[in-house]
Amino acid sequence: MSLYSENKSNPYVFIERIGGGGFGEVYKGHELLSFEDKMVAIKVLNPKELDEESLSRFSREIRIHS
Numbered sequence: 167m168s169l170y171s172e173n174k175s176n177p178y179v180f181i182e183r184i185g186g187g188g189f190g191e192v193y194k195g196h197e198l199l200s201f202e203d204k205m206v207a208i209k210v211l212n213p214k215e216l217d218e219e220s221l222s223r224f225s226r227e228i229r230i231h232s
Contacts, residue, residue: 181196190210193207193210209224
C-alpha cells in the first residue's frame with residue numbers, strides 16, 4: 167500500500183500494519199525520499215477521534231519520539 171501516488175507530500179510505502187487502537191493505526195513503512203534505506207513507523211489517525219485534546223496528545227507524542 168503506497169500513499170505516494172495519492173499524495174506527493176506523503177511519500178511512504180506502507181509495508182505492514184503493526185498495531186492500532188481507538189486513536190489510530192500504526193504501520194511499518196519505508197520513506198521513499200530518504201537518501202538512506204530508512205524504515206519508519208507511520209501513524210494514521212482515526213478522523214472520528216480528532217478533537218482538540220487528542221491533537222494535543224498526538225503533538226506531545228511526536229515531540230517525545232523525535
